[in-house]
Amino acid sequence: MSELSATHFLLLSAALFIIGMVGVLTRRNVLVIFMCIELMLNAVNVSLIGFAWELHQLTGQVFALFVIAIAAAEAVVGLGIVMALTRRADTVDIDELRQLRE
Amino acid sequence: MSLQVLIFSLLAGVSILGALGVVIARNPVHSAIGLVLSFLNVAAIYLIARAEFLAVVQVIVYAGAVIVLVVFVTMLVHPDDLPEFHGRRPLRVATGLLLGGALLLEVAAAILTRNLSGVPGPWTDQTISLIGGNTRALGQTLYSDYMLAIQLTALLLLAATIGAIVLARPEAVSERVMAARRTLTISLAHPRGLDQPELPPALPLPPDGQVKPAGGGRSIVLARSASEFTEQPAWGEWRTP
Amino acid sequence: MDWQRLLVSYAVGFVLLNVLLGLMAYMTWFERRVLARMQHRVGPNRTGPFGLLQPIADGVKLLAKEDIVPANADRLVFLVAPLLSFALAPLGAAVIPFGETLHLFGLEIPLLVADINVAVLYVLALGSIGVYGIILGGYASGNRYSLLGALRSTAQVISYELVLGLSLVGVFILAGSLSLQDILREQQRALVIGSLTLPNWYILSQPLAFALFLIAAVAETNRAPFDLPEAETELVAGYFTEYSGFRFSFYFLAEYINMIVVSLLAATLFLGGIDGPFVDGVWWLALKALFFLFFYVWLRATLPRFRYDQLMGLAWKVLLPLALLNIGLTGLVRLWGIGAL
Numbered sequence: 001m002s003e004l005s006a007t008h009f010l011l012l013s014a015a016l017f018i019i020g021m022v023g024v025l026t027r028r029n030v031l032v033i034f035m036c037i038e039l040m041l042n043a044v045n046v047s048l049i050g051f052a053w054e055l056h057q058l059t060g061q062v063f064a065l066f067v068i069a070i071a072a073a074e075a076v077v078g079l080g081i082v083m084a085l086t087r088r089a090d091t092v093d094i095d096e097l098r099q100l101r102e
Numbered sequence: 103m104s105l106q107v108l109i110f111s112l113l114a115g116v117s118i119l120g121a122l123g124v125v126i127a128r129n130p131v132h133s134a135i136g137l138v139l140s141f142l143n144v145a146a147i148y149l150i151a152r153a154e155f156l157a158v159v160q161v162i163v164y165a166g167a168v169i170v171l172v173v174f175v176t177m178l179v180h181p182d183d184l185p186e187f188h189g190r191r192p193l194r195v196a197t198g199l200l201l202g203g204a205l206l207l208e209v210a211a212a213i214l215t216r217n218l219s220g221v222p223g224p225w226t227d228q229t230i231s232l233i234g235g236n237t238r239a240l241g242q243t244l245y246s247d248y249m250l251a252i253q254l255t256a257l258l259l260l261a262a263t264i265g266a267i268v269l270a271r272p273e274a275v276s277e278r279v280m281a282a283r284r285t286l287t288i289s290l291a292h293p294r295g296l297d298q299p300e301l302p303p304a305l306p307l308p309p310d311g312q313v314k315p316a317g318g319g320r321s322i323v324l325a326r327s328a329s330e331f332t333e334q335p336a337w338g339e340w341r342t343p
Numbered sequence: 344m345d346w347q348r349l350l351v352s353y354a355v356g357f358v359l360l361n362v363l364l365g366l367m368a369y370m371t372w373f374e375r376r377v378l379a380r381m382q383h384r385v386g387p388n389r390t391g392p393f394g395l396l397q398p399i400a401d402g403v404k405l406l407a408k409e410d411i412v413p414a415n416a417d418r419l420v421f422l423v424a425p426l427l428s429f430a431l432a433p434l435g436a437a438v439i440p441f442g443e444t445l446h447l448f449g450l451e452i453p454l455l456v457a458d459i460n461v462a463v464l465y466v467l468a469l470g471s472i473g474v475y476g477i478i479l480g481g482y483a484s485g486n487r488y489s490l491l492g493a494l495r496s497t498a499q500v501i502s503y504e505l506v507l508g509l510s511l512v513g514v515f516i517l518a519g520s521l522s523l524q525d526i527l528r529e530q531q532r533a534l535v536i537g538s539l540t541l542p543n544w545y546i547l548s549q550p551l552a553f554a555l556f557l558i559a560a561v562a563e564t565n566r567a568p569f570d571l572p573e574a575e576t577e578l579v580a581g582y583f584t585e586y587s588g589f590r591f592s593f594y595f596l597a598e599y600i601n602m603i604v605v606s607l608l609a610a611t612l613f614l615g616g617i618d619g620p621f622v623d624g625v626w627w628l629a630l631k632a633l634f635f636l637f638f639y640v641w642l643r644a645t646l647p648r649f650r651y652d653q654l655m656g657l658a659w660k661v662l663l664p665l666a667l668l669n670i671g672l673t674g675l676v677r678l679w680g681i682g683a684l
Contacts, residue, residue, distance in 0.1 A: 003104055003106075003107070004104065004106045004107050004110055004150070007213060007214070007216075008107065008110055008111075008114070009147075009151070010213045010216075011114075011210065011213055012114040012117070012118070012147070014206065014209040014210060014213060015114075015118050015121075015206070016117065016118065016121050016140070016144075018202045018205055018206045018209070019118070019121040019122060019124070019125055019202075020121065020124075020125075021198075021201070021202055021205065022125060022198045022199060022201075022202035023124060023125035025194065025197065025198030025201065025202070026125070026191075026194055026195045026198040026199070027125065028191070029130055031130045031133075031172060031175065031176050031179070032124070032125075032130055032133050034172060035124055035130075035133055035134060035137050035169075035172060036124060036125065038137065038164070038168060038169075039121055039124060039137060039140065042140075042141060042144060042160075042164065045144075045156075045160075046144060046147065049147075049148055049151050049153050049156065050151060051220070052151070052153070053151035053152060053153070055220050055221070055222050055223055056222050056223045056224065056225045056226045057220075057222075057223035057225060058223070058225050058239060058240055058243045059223075059243075061153050061155075061156055061236075061240055062240065062243055062244055062247075062248055064153075064156055065156060065159065065240070065244070066248075066251065066255060068156075068159055068160065068163050068164065069163075069255045069258075069259065070255070070258065071163075071164070071168065072163055072167065072168060072259070072262075073258050073259050073261075073262035074262075075167075075168040075171060075172070076171075076262045076263065076265070076266045077262050077265045077266055077269070079171050079172065079175050079266075080265065080266040080268075080269030080270050081269055082175055082179075083175060083178070083269065083270055084269045084270070086178070086179050129417070131417070131420070131479075131482055132420075135420070135479070138472075138475065142472070154459065154460060154461050155461055155464075157461075158461045158464040158465060158467075158468050159464075161468040161471065161472065162464065162467060162468045162471050162508075165468075165471065165472060166468065166470075166471025166472060166474070166504070167471065167501060170471070170474060170475075170478065170497055170500075170501060171501070173478055173482075173497070174478075174494065174497045174498070177478075177482060177490060177493065177494055178494070234520075235460040235520075235522075236460065236461075237460060237461060237521055238520075
């Protein structure tokens with residue numbers, strides 16, 4: 001572990017991903033859950049770039065770029081849904097948003 | 103421990119602290135600040151991995167656009183409506199932490215014992231500087247090997263844009279009036295606190311939303327929400343939805 | 344050797360930072376004087392000759408004021424937000440080349456702090472982080488006017504950043520690089536049209552991009568006529584209504600530093616930077632930047648403020664399609680090699 005290797009990147013990635021996952025599982029605010037999802041996507045990027053750096057490949061960076069583009073698309077649609085939700089139901093608490101289930 | 107590892111650990115530590123801040127902070131705006139902190143540090147880590155273009159894209163797209171939009175929406179949502187994190191759902195928190203801890207142990211074990219490694223590619227620092235930098239190398243790879251993928255991404259972004267426009271479009275008028283009845287936001291031009299139930303019932307609300315003053319002249323317009331008010335023409339007939 | 348280069352970079356950066364801070368102080372003086380002339384007034388003329396000591400007097404006054412934190416403010420965020428705004432503002436100047444490499448005492452001194460190959464994107468990234476100072480300041484004040492200013496600013500900066508970035512793509516296509524040094528080097532070549540020999544400045548080959556960049560840059564720096572976030576007639580002072588003393592001055596100064604950095608960037612990207620007749624040098628860059636700064640003041644004295652829906656309509660319905668059109672045209676010209684500029 002004395003030299004920087006992909007292992008460092010992977011550990012950071014795992015830590016960020018799991019923090020994001022715990023956030024999605026425990027928080028109730030739609031907006032915070034949304035941020036945690038972004039955090040998880042970002043964690044994946046970290047490991048992709050770590051591998052790309054270790055193996056002298058650009059494929060990992062290209063993948064990371066696509067992940068960023070898709071995260072942006074997801075953000076746009078997700079926030080649109082949040083806006084529509086607050087307009088209709090006036091809440092961002094996912095525990096109160098259960099019309100589909102009832 | 104080399105200098106590189108030291109810098110990496112520093113950046114990684116701050117980004118993990120930021121990520122913890124996202125999950126722990128009660129106020130969503132504080133969560134967003136933690137997330138930005140985390141993203142900026144990750145961008146610096148990309149610089150260590152010689153991915154300059156991605157580092158900048160990370161800052162511009164994630165920190166500069168996505169999280170700014172999240173903060174924007176957070177401010178549009180009324181802050182009193184934001185649910186609390188602590189207190190009510192201890193079972194869920196415990197489950198989440200347990201699952202997270204188990205997964206962390208599992209993944210850490212897998213990472214630390216890994217010995218499989220891929221085939222090194224041609225893009226060493228020398229070849230990249232020969233071709234003219236990370237951006238150029240990435241561009242050439244992107245637009246030769248991943249042509250179809252990038253066009254599909256463009257299509258996806260277009261679809262997302264259209265979807266967002268459809269979602270953010272003003273709803274049907276009946277729904278808007280219903281929402282206005284429920285929320286009672288701004289009351290404009292009403293004689294005496296009609297909307298507040300704790301006040302003594304002063305005047306019954308006329309069915310057509312208009313009050314004829316005793317002395318004649320122009321009628322006073324009652325609007326129970328800002329949107330209802332702005333829907334009305336500045337002069338002329340009161341438009342009943 | 345590496346340490347030596349690093350030290351030289353730090354030294355250049357230190358000098359640059361101090362020069363910027365001094366310039367920024369005198370930018371306030373310049374603006375007040377020019378604005379006064381345009382409105383048939385005299386402007387500050389009591390402190391020192393021509394009022395030249397006015398910035399110092401203002402600085403002392405602002406530092407001596409009480410630092411007020413409102414009762415229902417989000418305290419920590421409220422205290423940090425102006426610092427964020429102020430700290431990020433001068434960083435953009437780090438990638439702007441101020442001249443050829445100097446050779447002094449056997450040392451190579453490049454007259455720019457950092458030559459990174461994504462320099463222009465770096466400046467754009469700083470701009471997109473800089474908006475946090477405004478949003479968080481407006482949010483943390485716990486005041487409706489501040490929040491409205493912050494919301495307006497967010498929407499405005501996101502929209503105009505898009506235009507700013509896309510307007511530069513034409514320049515990238517022509518220069519084939521994102522590094523400001525390469526872009527500058529491309530512009531130092533001669534452009535020959537028939538018997539005319541012109542400098543290859545991108546204002547000549549990319550006039551549309553230049554116009555778009557200029558408009559978007561004014562909106563990015565929240566200056567008149569796009570100063571809706573701080574529109575004093577409707578929002579008191581927008582996001583910095585609740586600020587006082589040196590925190591207020593941080594916002595104020597950040598705005599002026601941003602203006603200077605954007606002017607330097609515009610001069611480097613479109614007007615050939617240090618390139619000029621007779622002797623190339625930093626004086627040409629200063630002259631061009633001064634022109635842009637004068638233009639800022641001129642706009643403020645001339646144009647009334649936009650209405651909010653006009654502002655967004657302008658960005659999304661006019662400027663963005665024009666920027667895309669410019670990219671398409673530049674791409675076609677580059678592809679078919681017309682003129683081979």
